[in-house]
Amino acid sequence: MTRLTQTAAGGGCACKIPPGELESLLAKALPAFPGLLVGAGDDAAAIRIDGDRAVLSTIDFFTPVVDDPRDWGRIAAANALSDVYAMGGDPVLAVNLLCWPRTRLPLELAAEVLGGGAEIAAQARCPVAGGHSIDDPEPKYGMAVTGIAHPDRLLRNDSGTPGTPLSLTKPLGIGVLNTRHKATGEVFPNAVATMVTLNSTASRAAVAAGIRCGTDVTGFGLLGHVLEVARASDLTAVIDIAAVPMLDGAVEAAEKGFVSGGTRRNLDWVSPRTDLAGTDEITALLLADAQTSGGLLLAGEIPGAPVIGELVPRREHLVVLR
Structure with missing residues (x-):
């Protein structure tokens, strides 16, 4: 079987431009626009079209996060749709984005990726109507998604x-389980099941x-x-470390060093603004x-979601771990 994770330098959302660099880029590139309810800095853009409807727009794509092409398609679609759900909306239309090294990887694999995406979109009752494709040295897949929400009930x-x-x-x-999968070929069904939900x-x-x-x-x-x-x-957000749920195998993977560069950049970015006193490196x-x-990370309680902390009046640090 072709190991898709070996065809790209990175994998999944660990490929993102580091948050500090991204903030500087967007501050210069996105002017204000009248009528926008939400612009840069949140999960999706939102614009009011009438009194009780807002249109949401988002896009997300990435290189292979798993070797199975259909699973990759399912994961990428769930991830793209998540930005609409993270804003409190419902997806109504999606289009594919496919970058494919057509001389190195058979198009049959691309068809499996697209089929996985369509499967998840069907679960969301969101039509997929075409999209755009290019020949690219590294495979990438995702979706642009349009959603709707009530403008007064946005997350x-x-x-x-x-x-x-x-x-x-x-x-x-x-992330650590996907990094271990990329390095060793071990498959972690619990991680896949979580990502496609x-x-x-x-x-x-x-x-x-x-x-x-809320946000995702x-x-x-x-x-x-x-x-x-x-x-x-x-x-300030106070996080109860012991209350944060972890996938089986995650701690072991981190202890064995299966940590992506993106994760390390994340920690470097948050460290000056976070009280990490008493927290070990693996945690x-x-x-x-x-x-x-x-x-989803929600400021509130819903059934089945553990409470992992609380928001409190602003302190010296933006995030405090206890």
């Missing part, structure tokens, strides 16, 4: 309030519960995304682990 990362619990809907450890149920439960602050946990790791919520809301790396198609 935003700047809407946190003091005293609100923080909940996490999927366990951490996806849609965030639709959690999103709808959050909106129904009146939650207005992807390439910047839990610490990076918690920091973004705390900073945008001008609060800190797992909390910064670059997730692909991770869960």
